[in-house]
Amino acid sequence: MSDSTSEALGFFNDRYAIDPAVLSSLLGTALSRGGDFAELFFESATVNSIAWEDQRVRSANRNVTQGVGIRVVKGDAIGYAYTESLDIDAMRRAAGTASRIGRAAERPVPVNATPYIAGGNYYPVGEPLTYAPPADKVALLERADRAARAFDTSVSRVDASVADELKHVLVARSDGRFVGDIQPLIRINVGVLSERDGQRQTARTGGGGRFGMDYFERITPEEHAREAARQSVLQLEAVDAPAGTLPVVLAAGDSGVLLHEAVGHGLEADFNRKGTSNYSGRVGDGVASPLVTVVDDGTISGSRGSLNVDDEGNETTRNVLIEGGRLRGYLQDEISARHFGVTPTGSGRRENFKHYIMPRMTNTLMLPGESTKDEIIRSVDRGIYCVSYSGGQVNISNGDFVFSVTEAYMIENGKITAPVKNAMIIGNGPDAMTKVTRVGNDFELSDGRWMCGKDGQSVPVGVGMPTVLISGLTVGGTRVG
Amino acid sequence: MAESITSNLDLARLAVDAARRAGADAADAYLAAFDESEVTVRKGATDRVIEAGSHGMGLRVFVAGRTAVCSTTDLRPEALETLARDAVALARISEPDEFAGLPDPADLFRGRADTLQLFDEAVEGLSTDQMIELAVACEDAAFSSDSRITNSDGASMSKRSSEVVLANSAGFVGSYPATSVSLMVEVMADDVEGKKRNAYWYTSERSLHRLTDAAEVGRIAARRAVAQLGARKTGTTQAPVIFEPVMATSLLGHLAACANGAALYRRSTFLADRLGEQVASPIVTIIDDPSEPGRRGSRPFDGEGVGSRRTPLVEGGRFIAFLFDSYSGRQTGNRATGSAARGVEGGPSPSASNLSMLAGDTPTAEIVAGVTSGLYVTNLMGQGFNPTTGDYSRGAAGFWIENGKLAYPVTEVNISGRLDAMLANIDAVGDDHTWFGGVAAPTVRVREMTISGL
Numbered sequence: 040m041s042d043s044t045s046e047a048l049g050f051f052n053d054r055y056a057i058d059p060a061v062l063s064s065l066l067g068t069a070l071s072r073g074g075d076f077a078e079l080f081f082e083s084a085t086v087n088s089i090a091w092e093d094q095r096v097r098s099a100n101r102n103v104t105q106g107v108g109i110r111v112v113k114g115d116a117i118g119y120a121y122t123e124s125l126d127i128d129a130m131r132r133a134a135g136t137a138s139r140i141g142r143a144a145e146r147p148v149p150v151n152a153t154p155y156i157a158g159g160n161y162y163p164v165g166e167p168l169t170y171a172p173p174a175d176k177v178a179l180l181e182r183a184d185r186a187a188r189a190f191d192t193s194v195s196r197v198d199a200s201v202a203d204e205l206k207h208v209l210v211a212r213s214d215g216r217f218v219g220d221i222q223p224l225i226r227i228n229v230g231v232l233s234e235r236d237g238q239r240q241t242a243r244t245g246g247g248g249r250f251g252m253d254y255f256e257r258i259t260p261e262e263h264a265r266e267a268a269r270q271s272v273l274q275l276e277a278v279d280a281p282a283g284t285l286p287v288v289l290a291a292g293d294s295g296v297l298l299h300e301a302v303g304h305g306l307e308a309d310f311n312r313k314g315t316s317n318y319s320g321r322v323g324d325g326v327a328s329p330l331v332t333v334v335d336d337g338t339i340s341g342s343r344g345s346l347n348v349d350d351e352g353n354e355t356t357r358n359v360l361i362e363g364g365r366l367r368g369y370l371q372d373e374i375s376a377r378h379f380g381v382t383p384t385g386s387g388r389r390e391n392f393k394h395y396i397m398p399r400m401t402n403t404l405m406l407p408g409e410s411t412k413d414e415i416i417r418s419v420d421r422g423i424y425c426v427s428y429s430g431g432q433v434n435i436s437n438g439d440f441v442f443s444v445t446e447a448y449m450i451e452n453g454k455i456t457a458p459v460k461n462a463m464i465i466g467n468g469p470d471a472m473t474k475v476t477r478v479g480n481d482f483e484l485s486d487g488r489w490m491c492g493k494d495g496q497s498v499p500v501g502v503g504m505p506t507v508l509i510s511g512l513t514v515g516g517t518r519v520g
Numbered sequence: 521m522a523e524s525i526t527s528n529l530d531l532a533r534l535a536v537d538a539a540r541r542a543g544a545d546a547a548d549a550y551l552a553a554f555d556e557s558e559v560t561v562r563k564g565a566t567d568r569v570i571e572a573g574s575h576g577m578g579l580r581v582f583v584a585g586r587t588a589v590c591s592t593t594d595l596r597p598e599a600l601e602t603l604a605r606d607a608v609a610l611a612r613i614s615e616p617d618e619f620a621g622l623p624d625p626a627d628l629f630r631g632r633a634d635t636l637q638l639f640d641e642a643v644e645g646l647s648t649d650q651m652i653e654l655a656v657a658c659e660d661a662a663f664s665s666d667s668r669i670t671n672s673d674g675a676s677m678s679k680r681s682s683e684v685v686l687a688n689s690a691g692f693v694g695s696y697p698a699t700s701v702s703l704m705v706e707v708m709a710d711d712v713e714g715k716k717r718n719a720y721w722y723t724s725e726r727s728l729h730r731l732t733d734a735a736e737v738g739r740i741a742a743r744r745a746v747a748q749l750g751a752r753k754t755g756t757t758q759a760p761v762i763f764e765p766v767m768a769t770s771l772l773g774h775l776a777a778c779a780n781g782a783a784l785y786r787r788s789t790f791l792a793d794r795l796g797e798q799v800a801s802p803i804v805t806i807i808d809d810p811s812e813p814g815r816r817g818s819r820p821f822d823g824e825g826v827g828s829r830r831t832p833l834v835e836g837g838r839f840i841a842f843l844f845d846s847y848s849g850r851q852t853g854n855r856a857t858g859s860a861a862r863g864v865e866g867g868p869s870p871s872a873s874n875l876s877m878l879a880g881d882t883p884t885a886e887i888v889a890g891v892t893s894g895l896y897v898t899n900l901m902g903q904g905f906n907p908t909t910g911d912y913s914r915g916a917a918g919f920w921i922e923n924g925k926l927a928y929p930v931t932e933v934n935i936s937g938r939l940d941a942m943l944a945n946i947d948a949v950g951d952d953h954t955w956f957g958g959v960a961a962p963t964v965r966v967r968e969m970t971i972s973g974l
Binding site for chain 1: 562565566567568569570571572573574575576587588589590591592593594606607610611613614615617671672673674708714715716717718753756757758786787788790792864865866867901902903904906908909911913914915917931932933934935936937970971972973974
């Protein structure tokens, strides 16, 4: 048995007397009306956050949740139930509710749940931040506040927060798979308000991942604070964004969010199973410039989107989605993998035990190419250089996307010039991928701050890419001509 | 609702008492319990059925001006004692804050909590099979209303019966039951070069009888998807932009984010120094009203127990009010407006409830007829709004208007401007005021915005 499975089982056994016999019995109930497959997902999460506002701790928060989500599959239909109460009667009721999707007369089914040895450990955190003294976390916020204020006299207010989460999960399935995991996640956020000559600008930044306090030795609160302050002050000097279709250079790192939205979602197998994605039925086709290789990799040490096992208990892996411009495959959960007759890719995720499972991304990356960043910038006469983003949205059915760019610059005659404010970039994912004309050799993983939303469920994800040139995208600005 | 021997009111009181015993000067407990079910059908077959009951409590404590908020889903009395002790211990890391505390007792809700038509027995009584039937009818209508509809992302129907309970150490105890019910469908048509044109439509209410007819929801979704067939980009230009009612509601959301007491004390709103000024066209009036009976955002009291009241934000174009919870009110020398939104997790913060832009007197057809060349917006994408500066920039789709008529569908363009200029430039407000859940607006025309495309 792997350490994390035995540790997670020990956790639920100590607190709620969950053991293999209880799991087997609940799975038997879940299948008692003719379901083909059943699964129990136990989760216990503690989330701490400390909110710093204007030079003091405004509030300290802690949320503790626990529960079990029960899924029963019958053909293509799914029955779900969940309960926050982990006493045997409540769990049995939930299993009975989920079982009804089977619609047959009740007949107990013997199931044998035996702990399984899961794969790697991609977040070997010694001491989770969740157990660290709160005063140590407050000290991080004080340091961030001081550094942001010291950055520039126009900085007039600093709001910051540090949040940590520790999740214990246990997955037991009627096909015998039974694994557990312990998932730490931390995040620091810094927001800076700067004011000059009656003009106000705010900027926010942050980072983190599946780390402990050691994260702040590598990337200090001061670095995050100075970055937020820099962006905020920069906005005070920025010019209006140009409007129209222009070459766009995406900076290494955070720009991966564009890849996540514009390409990644369309490659989630549920959309393709239903034929509602623009990538449906196109495995093997050329769908991007030959310079483009995209992978989704759940195994990057400490990254925000990494998981040892997904929420269906399958090991995560490194999935090549697009290779040299050609579509290789989709992100699969159990249901879609059965549909396509392929192996699950470790992509089954859920926000928590109250939510159903869907194929989701973990860390979505574009692999590096040959060009240097300088070559890429030099090749552009007039365009924009996009560095950081506040978010984006995609229409999965047709690939149309938009992104709000919080840090961008004009490129004029092959040089990065004035900062630009409030730029949007608008395009179509598949179309933009065919317009990738240069890919840099400077791959960078974004520092962990991204949250991905789908069907109302949020999960943490990682993104990364090198510097990339897209020959033309619509830039939504206010400066016409 | 979750079964309990002790009532939820008792549990909330118990947590508050435990917090006082543990050393809190003041405390309030917010408990929410609900039963929910949701069905999803796709191409006529059941795809997913979810049924569950849920509960949780958030406890906020004040210890010598220091605040902590803890939540748990374990509502056993002994667990609530632990919750109270943890919260009081956690508060010690906060700094004393003169503005922290419970609302002014004079603002707390008094009266009957059951007069707002928030609960509908017909919603509670709806069976899973009935919900499946309605969802099937909705999707069916989409397919059968237009043969160009070729695929569906499914139709879902969901319902929820909940009880909200709030108790505080100043003696306030209140609770109210509420229901909600929603129906949603997304369908698509195939355009040239395999591009998919998809659209969704939905209806969401507290009572079953207020829901839009299931087949009508399906037909609207189908009509919206098919209308986008052949959509193309347009050139970059400056032109009038018309927001249909469901799109106009997003402008109200942006305004409410700026007319927010927390944004005011953080100085992160462009409206910070503009109270009393004319910020919008004189034909614009925007009201937030949690006391309107039967709406999605209605409630007898807010997340701190402050009674609900109507708050006009913009009247005849003049910006006249921010929305406050008690903390942001005290920070800025204002009274709470009953606008504290709260969930089980985290503390309260100001938010709009039922937000409505009042109807104007221009028939919708005339609003379009009055445009020689411009954009009629039926879809917006992205979060391109900056409350600190008012800068607005979002992806858009809809129709190009030529000589007063919708000429062809448009996609992949961007519209941008500044929210204050957009509001000031509203030159027509329609007579077609429509509610979508807790927000309502008529058709709105903005005289000029930048449209970015080719």
